[in-house]
Amino acid sequence: MPLLIEQALNGVQLGFMLFLLAAGLTLIFGIMGVINLAQGSLYMIGAYATAAVAAKTGSFLLAAPAGLAAAALAGMSMEYLVVRRLYARDHLDQVLATFGLILFFNQLTTILFGRQPLFVEIPPFLNGSVPIVEGLRYPVYRLAIIAVGLATAIALYVLIARTRLGMLIRAGATNRDMVRALGVDIRLLYTVLFGVGAMLAGLAGVMAGPILSVQVGMGEQVLILTFVVVVIGGVGSIRGAFVGALVVGVVDTLLRAVLPGLLRQLMSSGSEADALASGLSAMGVYMLMAIVLLIRPKGLLPAHG
Amino acid sequence: MSLKGSISAAALALFMASPAFAQAPVKIGMITTLSGPGGYLGQDVRDAFNLAVELEGGKLGGAPVQVIVEDDALKPGQGKEIAERFMKTEKIKLLTGIIFSNVAGAVVPDILDNDGVYVSPNAGPSNFAGKECHKNYFVVSWQNDTLHESAGQNARNLGYKKAFVLAPNYQAGKDAIAGFKRMFKGDVAGEIYTRLDQTDFAAEMAQIRAANPDVVFQFHPGGLGIAFMRQYAQAGLLEKTPMVVASPSLDSVILKAVGDAAAGVNVSSHWNSDFDNAANKKFVAEFQKKYNRLPTYYASQGYDTALSIAAALKATGGKVDDVAAFSKAMAKADFQSVRGNFKFGPNQHPVHDWFALKVEKGADGQLALVTKGKVLENHGDFYAKDCKL
Known part of the structure; x- marks a missing residue:
């Protein structure tokens, strides 16, 4: 039983990690209509900036804001210099341009930091593990990821639903020209919004640094799973991204955790069962996506209606 | 260009x-x-x-x-x-x-x-x-297999009886597990194929803990290995279950990125800087x-x-x-x-020696790979016998 609780926690934690990535992506797409493939690069920038500042100062508390600021700045300059020219174009042009940005950022990172992966220490106050139930200790850092993810979800909800900025954002998504006619600087609004989306990706990068490897191309590894989350949740919907991320996180983890044991009991050959289990669990989330698309083509919680 | x-x-x-x-x-x-x-x-x-x-x-x-x-x-x-x-x-x-x-x-x-x-x-x-x-x-x-054969032999020399093995689900991962098992000859408590694009190994860590093996063998080259090693240490497994790997899972670059989480890991390699x-x-x-x-x-x-x-x-x-x-x-x-x-050898692949290394703190307080002794001598590979040149 502790094992199952642990695996469920693992799933939830992976889900929150995915949510941080997916929220920015879906925010930018839902409101500005831009497919930003370079979201993974912003995640990488957040992680690298954190690693660099942590290595210089030795303090994670200084490094984390630096990571967020770097990602937000990179995101806003990306919007100002490149993406702004693409709002009127179709999605294929946006995909092409932001794919180019991925190559650009990967090469830039290689030039600045080299090809060797960087080391980020777990901040001392988040190191170690705590008992959850009898016979189960869980790493504090992973609990911190859950807490940060939850706080981000609440903050985003308040921002979009309860503030003036959120109101403008929602209005801008519905009718861009009308908002502009009322005297709102929609271009500035979009730049800020892009910065917020970038900061979310940066936050994911900051949190991922101490448990993953900070290296060139780390963004592309998570990008596909992030898109799966966005599609399952409903493109453009933050609530959808939240639900989608948790569903994907839990399903993926539980399949990896439970399937091998289950198949080993059903099949005679152990190593064949292992191979089949790993194949099936790798397909799991994609099959889930296909099923969701069959039943609800707009995702679980679509953005508009 | x-x-x-x-x-x-x-x-x-x-x-x-x-x-x-x-x-x-x-x-x-x-x-x-x-x-x-x-x-x-x-x-x-x-x-x-x-x-x-x-x-x-x-x-x-x-x-x-x-x-x-x-x-x-x-x-x-x-x-x-x-x-x-x-x-x-x-x-x-x-x-x-x-x-x-x-x-x-x-x-x-x-x-x-x-x-x-x-x-x-x-x-x-x-x-x-x-x-x-x-x-x-x-x-x-x-030859790919021999890397992991050396790890299997190393685990056997170190006296471990029950191993848990993990590798990514692709050809080199399968070669790794086959190579390890060829020389280890003990019990395999569990065998997991991870994904090549996997970043989170929490589910695998929980399974390793549940299986309670003597030793863990894993093959995760490059960034995969960094994530795996760190999460292994964070899950509290490093103090409990020793790890045996071949050199691709713990080269000096990975060692630097993993930090203290790699202390005490047994590595086998054909070359070391010392x-x-x-x-x-x-x-x-x-x-x-x-x-x-x-x-x-x-x-x-x-x-x-x-x-x-x-x-x-x-x-x-x-x-x-x-x-x-x-x-x-x-x-x-x-x-x-x-x-x-x-x-x-006859198939124009190397015949050479394999060594046991261990991750230890050096004189300067930095973790380094230290050569401990020979694991295999003049070791060729398993496939050479099928080669007719």
């Missing part, structure tokens, strides 16, 4: 400076992985290869050489295109550099079909080591002087590859055109390897 340009320019400059102007340089095509998470592997192979050329004043075995480097980006298709361009446009006969077995699988047959010579500084997939072996195909590094032989001392010192970083074992293989080519060029008087004669000279392996004992 600028990369290629600058390297050929550098080679050209060296070539101009040398007095032996009469001979046109031997072109060597290097297809390697320089971008993405595996980029540092190719970088080390390239840099060490170039170091060997530079130490000889732009020559290998007395013959001026020009090394042309291209990045395959870990894409087999891209590797194939580069190989074709090298052979058709640049008229290159001698190729090297491939890091990953899946790229080698696509590129090497093309090279051999075009009567070229390929000398591998890293990938040694099983399918080219047995029946499909070829007289113009050399592997200086190792090897006490003249060739190695020179290599490690020169490499650090030029690039200001510790060489990984990938670098040692890049360097050995250059030395093996140098020996063959010396024997043929700097000619590669007569491919049969060049291959014959290559097979003699008449060079001083930085790893000590080295010769080619």
Whole structure:
């Protein structure tokens, strides 16, 4: 039983990690209509900036804001210099341009930091593990990821639903020209919004640094799973991204955790069962996506209606 | 393209400076992985290869050489295109550099079909080591399985009885687990194939804890290994269950990125920076002087590859055109390897020694890989018996 609780926690934690990535992506797409493939690069920038500042100062508390600021700045300059020219174009042009940005950022990172992966220490106050139930200790850092993810979800909800900025954002998504006619600087609004989306990706990068490897191309590894989350949740919907991320996180983890044991009991050959289990669990989330698309083509919680 | 340009320019400059102007340089095509998470592997192979050329004043075995480097980006298709361009446009006969077995699988047959010579500084997939072996195909590094056979033997020597094994679900991962089991011979408490794009290993950690093995063997090269090792330590498993790995899962770059989470891990390797032989001392010192970083074992293989080519060029008087004669000279392996004992087996894969290393704090308080003793002596590979050359 502790094992199952642990695996469920693992799933939830992976889900929150995915949510941080997916929220920015879906925010930018839902409101500005831009497919930003370079979201993974912003995640990488957040992680690298954190690693660099942590290595210089030795303090994670200084490094984390630096990571967020770097990602937000990179995101806003990306919007100002490149993406702004693409709002009127179709999605294929946006995909092409932001794919180019991925190559650009990967090469830039290689030039600045080299090809060797960087080391980020777990901040001392988040190191170690705590008992959850009898016979189960869980790493504090992973609990911190859950807490940060939850706080981000609440903050985003308040921002979009309860503030003036959120109101403008929602209005801008519905009718861009009308908002502009009322005297709102929609271009500035979009730049800020892009910065917020970038900061979310940066936050994911900051949190991922101490448990993953900070290296060139780390963004592309998570990008596909992030898109799966966005599609399952409903493109453009933050609530959808939240639900989608948790569903994907839990399903993926539980399949990896439970399937091998289950198949080993059903099949005679152990190593064949292992191979089949790993194949099936790798397909799991994609099959889930296909099923969701069959039943609800707009995702679980679509953005508009 | 600028990369290629600058390297050929550098080679050209060296070539101009040398007095032996009469001979046109031997072109060597290097297809390697320089971008993405595996980029540092190719970088080390390239840099060490170039170091060997530079130490000889732009020559290998007395013959001026020009090394042309291209990045395959870990894409087999891209590797194939580069190989074709090298052979058709640049008229290159001698190729090297491939890091990953899946790229080698696509590129090497093309090279051999075009009567070229390929000398591998890293990938040694099983399918080219047995029946499909070829007289113009050399592997200086190792056959993939033997890396993990050494880990299996190491685990057995250390007295472990029950192992939990994990590797990514692709050819080299399967070779790894097969190789480990071939020599370990104990019980396998669990066998998990992870995904090549996996970043979170929490589910696997929980399963390892539940199975309660004596020892964990895992093969996760590059960034995968960093994430795995750190999460292993964070899950509190490192104090409880020792880990045995082969060198790809814990090279000096990974060690730096993993930090204290790697302390005490048992590694087995054919080379380590602390090897006490003249060739190695020179290599490690020169490499650090030029690039200001510790060489990984990938670098040692890049360097050995250059030395093996140098020996063959010396024997043929700097000619590669007569491919049969060049291959014959290559097979003699008449060079001083930085790893000590080295010769080619019947399938032109290495026969060499394997050593047990351990991650320990050195005199400077930094974690380092320290050589402990020999695991296997004059070890060839499992597939050599199927090779009829």
